Amino acid sequence: MSISLRTVLAPALVCLLNAGIGVPLSLAQLTLGPPPPLKSMLTDTSTAARPFASTATPIASVLAGSSARQEGPPSKFPVPETWPAPVNDQEHRLFTLIDVLEYRPKTGGGGGSASDYRWDIEGWYGGDYNRLWFKSEGQQDSAFKADYDVDFQLLYGRFIQKYYDFQIGPRVETQSFRGRNVTRGFASIGIQGLVPYSYELEANVFIDEKGNVSGRLTLTKDLLLTQRLILQGRFETNLAVQRVVEFTTGSGLNNLEFGVRLRYEIRREFAPYIGISLDRSFGETATLVRQEGGDPSQVRFVAGVRAWF
Amino acid sequence: MDIHNNGMTRRVWLHHAGTLGLLAAMERLVPSSAWASAWQGMTYPSQLSGPVIDLTIAETPFRLDDRTAPAITINGTLPGPVIRLKEGQEATLRVTNRLHEDTSIHWHGLLLPPEMDGVPGVSFAGIQPGTTFTYQFPVRQSGTYWCHSHSGVQELVGLYAPMIIDPIEPEPFRYDREYVVMLSDWSFESPETLLSNLKKQGGYYNFQKRTSGEFLTDVSRLGFWPALQNYLMWDQMRMDPTDFADITGYAYTYLMNGLSPAGNWIGLCRPGERVRLRFIVAAAMTIFDVRIPGLTMTVVQADGQNVQPVVVDEIRMGPAETYDVLVELVEDRAYTIFAETMDRSGYAQGTLAPRAGMRAEIPVRRSRPIRTMEDMGMSMTGMEMPGMKENPNGSGMKMPGMAPSSDMPSMKPSDDTPNREHLEHGSGLQHRSGLENMPDMGTSDPRRSTIPGIEPVKHGPDDHGTGNQAVAEYSQNRMQEPGRGLEDSNRRVLLYTDLKSLAPYPDQREPEREIELHLTGHMERYMWSFDGKKYSEAKDPIRFRYGERLRFTFVNDTMMEHPLHLHGMWMHLENGTGAYLPRKHTVLVKPAERVSVAITADAPGRWAFHCHLLLHMEAGMFRVVEVFDHERGMHS
Numbered sequence: 001m002s003i004s005l006r007t008v009l010a011p012a013l014v015c016l017l018n019a020g021i022g023v024p025l026s027l028a029q030l031t032l033g034p035p036p037p038l039k040s041m042l043t044d045t046s047t048a049a050r051p052f053a054s055t056a057t058p059i060a061s062v063l064a065g066s067s068a069r070q071e072g073p074p075s076k077f078p079v080p081e082t083w084p085a086p087v088n089d090q091e092h093r094l095f096t097l098i099d100v101l102e103y104r105p106k107t108g109g110g111g112g113s114a115s116d117y118r119w120d121i122e123g124w125y126g127g128d129y130n131r132l133w134f135k136s137e138g139q140q141d142s143a144f145k146a147d148y149d150v151d152f153q154l155l156y157g158r159f160i161q162k163y164y165d166f167q168i169g170p171r172v173e174t175q176s177f178r179g180r181n182v183t184r185g186f187a188s189i190g191i192q193g194l195v196p197y198s199y200e201l202e203a204n205v206f207i208d209e210k211g212n213v214s215g216r217l218t219l220t221k222d223l224l225l226t227q228r229l230i231l232q233g234r235f236e237t238n239l240a241v242q243r244v245v246e247f248t249t250g251s252g253l254n255n256l257e258f259g260v261r262l263r264y265e266i267r268r269e270f271a272p273y274i275g276i277s278l279d280r281s282f283g284e285t286a287t288l289v290r291q292e293g294g295d296p297s298q299v300r301f302v303a304g305v306r307a308w309f
Numbered sequence: 310m311d312i313h314n315n316g317m318t319r320r321v322w323l324h325h326a327g328t329l330g331l332l333a334a335m336e337r338l339v340p341s342s343a344w345a346s347a348w349q350g351m352t353y354p355s356q357l358s359g360p361v362i363d364l365t366i367a368e369t370p371f372r373l374d375d376r377t378a379p380a381i382t383i384n385g386t387l388p389g390p391v392i393r394l395k396e397g398q399e400a401t402l403r404v405t406n407r408l409h410e411d412t413s414i415h416w417h418g419l420l421l422p423p424e425m426d427g428v429p430g431v432s433f434a435g436i437q438p439g440t441t442f443t444y445q446f447p448v449r450q451s452g453t454y455w456c457h458s459h460s461g462v463q464e465l466v467g468l469y470a471p472m473i474i475d476p477i478e479p480e481p482f483r484y485d486r487e488y489v490v491m492l493s494d495w496s497f498e499s500p501e502t503l504l505s506n507l508k509k510q511g512g513y514y515n516f517q518k519r520t521s522g523e524f525l526t527d528v529s530r531l532g533f534w535p536a537l538q539n540y541l542m543w544d545q546m547r548m549d550p551t552d553f554a555d556i557t558g559y560a561y562t563y564l565m566n567g568l569s570p571a572g573n574w575i576g577l578c579r580p581g582e583r584v585r586l587r588f589i590v591a592a593a594m595t596i597f598d599v600r601i602p603g604l605t606m607t608v609v610q611a612d613g614q615n616v617q618p619v620v621v622d623e624i625r626m627g628p629a630e631t632y633d634v635l636v637e638l639v640e641d642r643a644y645t646i647f648a649e650t651m652d653r654s655g656y657a658q659g660t661l662a663p664r665a666g667m668r669a670e671i672p673v674r675r676s677r678p679i680r681t682m683e684d685m686g687m688s689m690t691g692m693e694m695p696g697m698k699e700n701p702n703g704s705g706m707k708m709p710g711m712a713p714s715s716d717m718p719s720m721k722p723s724d725d726t727p728n729r730e731h732l733e734h735g736s737g738l739q740h741r742s743g744l745e746n747m748p749d750m751g752t753s754d755p756r757r758s759t760i761p762g763i764e765p766v767k768h769g770p771d772d773h774g775t776g777n778q779a780v781a782e783y784s785q786n787r788m789q790e791p792g793r794g795l796e797d798s799n800r801r802v803l804l805y806t807d808l809k810s811l812a813p814y815p816d817q818r819e820p821e822r823e824i825e826l827h828l829t830g831h832m833e834r835y836m837w838s839f840d841g842k843k844y845s846e847a848k849d850p851i852r853f854r855y856g857e858r859l860r861f862t863f864v865n866d867t868m869m870e871h872p873l874h875l876h877g878m879w880m881h882l883e884n885g886t887g888a889y890l891p892r893k894h895t896v897l898v899k900p901a902e903r904v905s906v907a908i909t910a911d912a913p914g915r916w917a918f919h920c921h922l923l924l925h926m927e928a929g930m931f932r933v934v935e936v937f938d939h940e941r942g943m944h945s
Contacts, residue, residue, distance in 0.1 A: 076937040077423075077915045079430070084411065086430035086917060088461070089843045089929030095509050128776065128836050128843075162775050162831070163547065194833060198544040224520040268506070268513050308509065 095308065096123035099220075100261075102273075102304025116140035116148075118302070124157060131157040133167055133192075143279035144238055144255035145248050146294030147176045153188050164193030171206060175247055177292055182246050184208050195219075214240040214249065225262075230271070232306075234259040243284055248292060250284020263306050271306045355386060358393040360401060364414065366436075366458075367407035371467060371495075373562055374571050378497050380467035381408065381458070387567045388491050388591060389456075389470025396451040396477045402444040404436055411435040414444070415459040415876070415917075416472065417629060418613055418894035421446035423914030426876055428459045431917050431933055435460060451476035452613025453587040453631045455491070462500035462593075464923055469493065469591040474613070481811060482609045482618070484635055487585040488576040492599075492626070492648050492657050494561040494592040504924050507555055507835040514557045517654060517677040518549065546779070548868060550680040552832060553794070555869075555924060556594045558655025563595065565648065565659040573668060574659035576646075580638040584661065585609075586646075588624070588632045593923040596651040596870055596897070597626050598795065601644050601661065602672050606634035608803060612893045614879075615811035622800035625651070625792050627872035627897035629921040632803075636661070643667035651794055651870070653677045678794030684868050686768070686781025686901030755888040756809070761862065762786040762903030763885075773841025773866065777829035780866040781901035788884050792870070792899060806884045808891035814881060816909045817888055820860035823905075824851065828865040828873075828898060828920070828930070836928060837867075837920065843929025850935035851918065853910035862905040865898045871925065872897045875934065877916040880906035895921055910936045 100120035118139035124131035138150035155169035171186040190204030202218040216238050223231040238254040261275030279298045281289050286296035357364075364383050371380035371387050383389025394400050406412045413435050415427040425446045429435030436442040451474045458468035471489045496503060506513040519540065527536040543550050568574040578584045586606075590597060600606075600623040608619045610633035624632055626648075638644065643662035650656060653675050660668055765783040772780055791802035830837040840847070853859060861880065863873055872895050879892040883905040890907060898904050913936050920930040 077935060079915070080434070083430045083434050085845070086428055086459070086933075087844050087919075087927050087929065087931045089927065089931070090845050091504075093505055093508055128834060159775055159834070162778060163833070194547050196545050196547065197541065198547050224518055226520055226522065227516045227518060268510060 146292035553652035563657035643669040684900035761905035813888040837930035
């Protein structure tokens with residue numbers, strides 16, 4: 001019932017709001033007939049009726065991208081505010097990627113590592129341009145940090161330069177050494193995206209509460225062996241400007257990690273994998289790791305799942 | 310009935326309606342009848358005509374082979390019943406919404422008052438649940454059209470139906486029998502899931518990506534360095550040359566008149582009879598290559614408008630396009646109507662046969678094509694790229710051996726006509742006049758004119774912002790090419806340049822001005838837009854002046870084909886046919902292509918203009934076109 005009322009009211013409203021041009025046109029449509037001069041043209045296709053005088057205007061080009069087209073008088077056909085949007089192109093979505101969630105079995109020998117685990121999870125909530133990112137990484141017994149190391153970031157991300165998300169926000173890191181916990185907060189600034197040659201890049205600079213500056217760079221690349229069997233290469237390095245003994249961080253290059261993970265995408269969203277990861281710390285960091293009783297060089301086999309939703 | 314394995318029979322529906330507890334659905338199902346059984350002969354029991362037509366939109370269980378899912382249908386069938394109107398009549402269509410959400414029906418390709426066009430938010434409020442909206446308009450044209458929902462993603466779940474408008478004057482061609490062949494795509498994943506997956510991973514549904522195995526094949530075919538360079542080049546550009554369909558056969562079952570290939574829609578006809586097939590692509594996201602192995606098709610209408618007959622073997626049909634073809638069974642046997650998707654990941658299929666229960670062979674499937682530098686708009690003469698060689702005919706570049714393999718030994722063309730000259734790669738074969746030489750229609754030969762953009766045009770400095778992945782450095786008209794995946798075909802493929810209106814349109818004025826619009830997007834993030842802006846970022850309308858004749862030029866900066874649809878007015882495809890420009894409501898634009906249409910802005914009001922890949926539209930590839938009386942507007 002209300003719809004038929006609306007049908008009548010909407011054009012009437014248009015007419016009222018357009019006390020001028022709008023009236024004749026809208027009425028013409030309301031009565032379901034084209035304006036008189038058009039009728040002959042649209043129904044008569046056999047003769048070359050010319051309803052419009054040909055104006056000898058030279059071709060004027062209105063180029064896209066220029067604002068010329070967007071300017072001009074306000075719409076002659078106002079749209080009631082109650083009307084819905086014709087398309088919903090601003091939907092927000094939630095994305096969570098568990099890129100790494102793995103078990104690392106104990107390595108052999110007296111100086112070998114105990115079996116442990118690692119994760120690298122990230123995701124976002126938002127639209128095409130603005131997103132709220134969350135990231136968490138954690139591992140035990142790396143070549144860089146002697147015991148375990150967990151960090152969490154909550155970042156605002158802005159889509160820039162066609163391929164990158166500029167990200168800024170806080171980061172918290174917790175480390176543990178033989179039961180001793182240390183925690184520090186950072187400001188994190190970085191970019192994440194797809195670089196030429198299709199490598200996924202994540203590069204961040206961190207500034208902690210005391211002004212110590214460090215950075216992290218991660219590159220991953222997928223190589224399709226088949227449509228579902230995919231080899232992911234992963235490279236990660238940590239750098240620091242200042243030496244922060246408490247966090248087993250020397251100045252300069254801290255560590256290099258290189259890994260390959262072979263996954264099988266049972267579905268796009270779910271892929272178990274196996275792989276191997278080499279992790280080595282350098283310089284002051286290696287010394288600090290040794291002092292803490294860790295091993296600055298590690299080779300670990302991994303088995304895990306990559307999943308997203 | 311049994312032979313059709315048809316999920317749409319009333320018996321099956323009632324069964325499901327009962328088991329699902331949807332007793333209310335039964336009432337809607339009673340008047341409807343099944344497509345396959347209904348379409349066995351000359352008459353259409355599920356056809357609606359007359360001065361007043363009632364349509365009910367409701368959720369209906371849709372059975373496809375062994376699975377059932379909720380669909381949104383018109384009068385309980387998928388596709389909906391054939392709506393058959395008569396040119397000159399006053400149509401009254403009462404649409405009742407039995408959903409829990411708003412709905413709408415848009416009459417695709419019909420010239421009518423904007424309030425009757427059925428686009429919520431553009432020209433009316435939509436149809437609220439439980440209400441009936443009465444569409445009323447004079448029918449001012451004839452031909453094959455269709456209708457579909459313009460609300461959200463309802464079209465993806467079944468809300469579409471064919472529309473046939475019989476002409477007042479007799480048709481300029483003769484036929485003994487006719488069938489609607491409506492092609493569509495069906496997914497058991499919800500439209501929201503489809504879009505969400507694509508937003509999270511652009512290549513989610515592509516299971517035909519390049520792999521290391523294919524690399525080794527290419528190495529043996531091209532040599533190590535050329536192959537490596539080619540692979541690195543695509544990686545370097547962060548593009549996927551196998552990107553031909555956002556949603557593929559992985560998620561889609563392709564339907565012909567609502568039936569899967571297993572369901573095998575069948576159109577009965579005798580040898581010697583002329584059969585008119587009214588092809589309608591109601592697919593949301595799929596471009597089809599349609600052929601009937603063993604038969605030629607004579608195209609007599611495109612988008613409902615008469616064209617000068619063209620005999621072809623294969624037609625590439627984009628979403629929302631319609632083609633009417635005449636075919637004649639040569640032998641007393643079955644023939645397969647084969648609609649392979651452009652990405653070759655699947656097909657819709659049906660049969661033309663003299664007797665029920667017959668089935669013909671399914672043709673050998675073709676391999677997935679591959680994009681070339683031409684699709685990137687980098688095909689210019691003199692632009693040397695490593696690992697590439699110049700095409701011998703002077704312009705246009707091809708990856709060495711990168712075209713899809715043309716070795717399809719088991720396929721034989723339906724006749725022995727060799728390649729036509731325009732199947733050659735490259736451009737400007739017939740039209741050498743430069744851009745400075747603006748088209749001068751109708752001076753010497755009314756059947757010939759220059760195709761705007763036939764010479765390459767360099768892209769301007771605007772890269773359309775971060776939401777646009779790349780631009781076509783050079784764009785040019787590619788209507789003389791059959792399209793990627795068909796370029797090496799030895800079949801005669803319909804080209805847009807083959808389409809010539811049967812009669813000249815009354816308005817033969819030169820366009821007074823040109824509006825250029827760039828088709829933009831980002832495959833990685835699944836963003837789609839015009840001029841780099843989504844609809845929500847560019848709500849100001851594109852303005853046409855009432856009464857003017859203008860040129861609307863589309864420049865495709867993306868690496869995908871886009872079917873562009875303008876509501877309310879014809880687009881006169883500027884394909885070089887002089888006074889005989891074909892009229893289209895939907896124009897398929899190739900990657901890196903520049904296509905111009907002439908428009909007579911004779912329909913005042915607000916109209917939708919959008920890409921008819923519906924997820925592209927929903928992602929923002931949408932604009933409002935406003936036609937208003939410039940002169941009077943100035944005085945008011």
